[in-house]
Amino acid sequence: MATVHQWTGLEARALRKALRKSIRGFAEHLGVAVNTVAKWEKLLVDTVPQADSQAILDTVLARADPAVQERFALLLGDHGAPARLHKRTVPAVGEYETWAEDLERTVVCLSRQDFGFACTLLDRWLRRVPPRELDERGQYLYARTSTLFGDMRRLQGTVCDLITATSLYADAHSLFVDLGIPRRAAQIELSLAVVEEMSGQLASAVSRYRSLAEDDRLSKRDRVRARLWIGTALTKQGEADSAIVLMQSAAREFYDLTEPEDWAVAQQKLALAHRGAGDLTHALRFIETARSAGRPNSPLEHVQLDTAHAHILLSDAATAGEGQKTLDRAAATAGRHGLGHQLRSIMTIRESQEYA
Template identity: 60%
Template sequence: MATVHHWTGLEARALRLALRMSVRSFAGHLGVGIRTISKWEKLLAATEPRQDTQAILDTALARADAAAHLRFETFLSEVGRAIYAEGAGGPLAWEYESWTDDLDRAVVALSRQDFAFADSLIRRWLGRFNLRSGLDDKGLYLFARSTTLLGDLQRDQGAVLGPLSAQHSYASAKSLFGQLGIPRRVAQLDLSLAVVAEMSGKLEIAAQQYESLAVDDRLSRRDRARARLWVGTALSKDGNYSYASRVMLAATREFEDLAEPEDWSVAHQKLALAHRGAGDLAKALHFIGIARSTAATDAPMQRVRLETAHGHILLSDPATRDDGLTTLDKAARLAGQFGLSHQLASIEGIRAMSEGASAPRRR
C-alpha cells in the first residue's frame, strides 16, 4: 500500500486526482482552505504543507481504498517518468520510501528463491534510474543496495562470471559504497566477491580472502565468523580436510555464542562434508544429522544444499549408495524447480564422480 515519507504539493495533487475529487471537495475532505489546495496545485513539488497538514494527508491516504492507492501510485509514477525524461534529476521524495520497500520485499523473495519476483522488484528501480540521473547520496545508496541484491540473485542462479554476472554487480556496488564512504558495506561486498571466487573454482584465492576478512574490523562479528567458516569450505574443497574441520569447528562455536541457529546449522552441514572428504563417514553422518534436524529455514536453497550434502555422504558408502542416488535425485528435482543451476551442476558433478569411482577397473 502506498505511503509518503514527505508530502509536497505534487503528492497532494496526486492524492486529489486518485480520490477523484474537485479542488473544493478535496479542501472540504481535508478541512483546509481552497486557496491552500490551489497553492499546492500551482507550485507542486516547490511547496510543502505544514506539519499538521502533512499528518492530515497521511490519514486521508491511509483511509483511501485499494483502487485509489493504485491510481495514486500511477499518477506519481507518470509524473516521475516525465521529470526523468526532461533530465530534471533523481527520485522524488515519495520514491525513496517505495524504493526501500521494494528492496526489502526483494530480500524476502530471494530468501524463498522467488527469482522472477525479486528480479522485477530490483530492475524496476535500476531501469528507472542510472548513475547519470542526478542521484543524491540517498539515491546512490539505494542504487548500490539494488545492485548488491542483483548480484545475490545472479549468484544464486549460477551466473558467477561475465558482464551480466554476480562478480560484475558486486564490483559495481562495492565501488559505489566506497564512493559513499561506507566501509562496512565495502567489506561485505569483499566477502561476496570471495564467495564468487570460490564458486568459480579459485579455491586458494578464496581461502586467502576469507582469512583476511575473518579478522576485518569493518565486518560484524557474525560476518567475521561466516568468513572463518568459508575459509574451511574452501580448504575442504581443496582437499585440506583436517585443517578445514578445525577452522569450521571454531566458527561453529562462534555461531553458538552469537545465538545464530541458521549459521550454526549450516556450519554442521559443512563440517559433515569435510569429514566425508577425510573418509570419516561416521562423523559425517553425525554432523549432517544435526544439520538436517536443526535447519532454521525451509528455504529451497538450503533444502537443496542439505539433501545434496546428505546424498554425497550416503554415496560414499557402497552399502548406502542407492539411498544416496535417491537423495540426490530429490535434490536435483527441487533445484530444477527453483532454477538453482549452480546446485544442479554440483549434483551432476557428484554423480559423475561417484560413477567414476564405482566403475570396474580394466586390466
C-alpha cells in the same frame, strides 16, 4: 540518457558497435555465448534476446560512458529506430520510500528463491537512472539494488550469473566506498569471495576469506562466516583436516553468538569435511545433527542439505541407493527453482560416482 523498451538483435548490434568491440569481445563483456551474439547480429529485429540477456544489455547500456551512449543512439538513429528509446527521469524524493520498500520485498523474494518477482522489483529501479545523477540517498539505494541484483545472480549460480554478479558487486562496492559506508563495502568483498569460490578460484577465495575474517569493518557474525568459508574452500582443495579445525572453531563461536541457523550450516559443512577426510562415521553424525537442528526455511537450504546428505550416503555402497534417491530429490528442487550452481554441484557428484 536513453534506454531500450525491448532489445532485439538490432539494438544489441548497435550497442556492440558503440562499445567498439568485436562479436567475441562483446560476448565476453556480456557473459554470453559467442553464438548468441552472432544470432542477434544475423537476425536483427527478427530475434528478441531472452529475459536474462535483456537485463544484462540494460545494465551494460546504463553503465556505459556518455560517449558510448551517444554513439549507441546515433547508430540506432541511422537505422530508423530512435522511437525505441525514451528519456529516463531521476526519482523524486518521495519515490525513495517506494524504492526502499521494493528492496525489502526483494530480500523476502530472494529468501524464497522467487527470482522472477525479485528481478521485476530490482529492474525497475536499476534501469531508471545512472547513479551519478542521484543524490547521496539515491546512490545508497542504487548500491543496495545492485547488491541485491548481484545476490540474485549469485544464487542462480550459472557461469553467466556469476560473471554478472561480479560486475554488479563491483559497481555497488565503488558506490559504498564513495559514500563512506565501510561495513557495506566489506560485506560486498565477502560476497565477491563467495563468487570466487563458486567459480573454482579457491586459492584466491581462501586469501580473501582470511583477510576478511580479521576485518573490523564486518560484524562478528560475518567474520565468523568468513572463517567457516575458509574451511569450505580448504575442503574443496583436499585439505579436510585443516578445514575441520577451522569449522569446529567457527561452530563454537556461532553457538556463543546464539546464531542457530549458522551453527546448523557449520554442522553440515563439518559433515562434508569429515567425508573428505574419509571419516564417514563422523560425517553421518554431523549431517544428522544438521538435519535435526531445524527445518530448512528455503528451497536453497533444502537442496544444500539434501545434496550434502546424498554425497555422504553415496560414499558407502551400503547406503548408495538411498543417496541416489536423495540426490535426485535435490536435483528436482534445484531445477524447479533455477539454482544453477547447485545443479552443477549435483552433476559433479554424479560424475564422480560414475568414475568411482
